[in-house]
Amino acid sequence: MIIIGSLIIVCLMLLLGVSVFVSFGVVLAFIALVGDQSISGYLPTGETGLRSLVLLAIPLFMLAGGIMERGKIAAPLVSLSAMFVGHLKGGLSAAAVMACGLFGSIAGSANSTLMCIGSIMMPHLRKANYPQGKSAALLVSASPLGLLIPPSANHILYGWIAQQHVLKCFLSTVIPAFILLTLLIIVNQFLLRRHDDIKLSDFPRPFLPGLIAQGRAAGPALMMPLIILGGIYGGIMTPTEAAGVAVVYAIPIAIYIYKGLTWKTLAESLHKSGITIGVVMLMIFMVLIVSDNLIAQGAPQIAQNLVYAVSDNPIVILLMINVVMILIGMLMDDISGLLLSTPILLPIAQSVGMDPIHFAAVIAVNLGMANITPPTAPLLYLGSQITDTPIAKMLWPTLVFIVFAWLPTLMLTTFVPSLSMWLPEFLMG
DSSP, X not given: OHHHHHHHHHHHHHHTTOOHHHHHHHHHHHHHHHSSSOHHHHHHHHHHHHTXXXXXXXXXXXXXXXXXXXXXXXXXXXXXXXXXXXXXXXXXXXXXXXXXXHHHHHHOOHHHHHHHHHHHHHHHHHHTTOOHHHXXXXXXXXXXXXXXXXXXXXXXXXXXXXXXXXXXXXXXXXXXXXXXXXXXXXXXXXXXXXXXXXXXXXXXXXXXXXXXHHHHHHHHHHHHHXXXXXXXXXXXXXXXXXXXXXXXXXXXXXXXXXXXXXXXXXXXXXXXXXXXXXXXXXXXXXXXXXXXXXXXXXXXXXXXXXXXXXXXXXXXXXXXXXXXXXXXXXXXXXXXXXXXXXXXXXXXHHHXXXXXXXXXHHHHHHHHHHTTSTTTOHHHHHHHHHHTOOHHHHHHHHHHHIIIIIHHHHHXXXXXXXXXXXXXXXXXX
């Protein structure tokens, strides 16, 4: 009764537009009413979870992403990408996808990537007569690359929940991310085939002097993931320490090199990031309590029995897991979806022989796609605001990108384990 009632309540409240934090708070109240403990009896579970040193990396990476978002760090990355392909038809939009990948590897956040790259690229795309709806849909569809290219806060959270090596989780999505990036560019070229009025980019071509100058401008931003990942994989820093280094490194380059922030606006940026971090950590607190209670009630075993009652075919089971994760991701943000789905679905995936590191890639692609999938699609609505484009114009091309770029990437990631497992095994054994 508790499991069914909890799932019904959270689904109804999320469909009604209630925030994730409040929705899980109501579920917690329901569990306390029908269970054998008061609400205060469940609070130590969440408090103990939040005291994990690993979780400290999440607010630190969010803080670094907020500083980079307001510090004009994305602009040189956009220019660098556009130098290579901007002079081709459709090249400017391809540069937008490449810039999303570059910035995503620094910020590790889909929201930050969309806000930065979307606000920079959309004026250039309009000026070059790119169709507004398709351009906005492409930016939205490419923004979750920030969840797939390391360092990613989601992988840190997954590694903590599943008790897996965080660095292997980082590496599991690198190849799927490049597959997705390539497919997005190809599908976009197909959508633009009848638009003959597109102008070529006004960004300079990559001849050597210009390339050196642009590379020098983008160098401080590109050094950030190299420092972080090099420190982690070199054994110099833990992910939490690397997140702290990211914050310390982002502040001076945002203020003194790219001059997007001053010390005054930095204080405002820290304030805004603090509010966001507070909301996210409260949300994690609530979801942890509810998730642990569902596990205590036997939800993973019940879910596994239900799945095997339908079929014991591994292919069918993996398809069912994907469908459930997409539905979860459509209803809530990526962090909440990860916290809720990992402890319930990972045992089912392991029962058909899927490695937990492989599952890290599958869940990352699923939740990234779910964040752009209607009807909820938080990134789709954010992209509409940033690009000043009506949802109606974005809906059809977004669905095209989902069907012909995201879904093939998901199927390849799910059913070709070597795409996720080769790089972690090659680099880390």
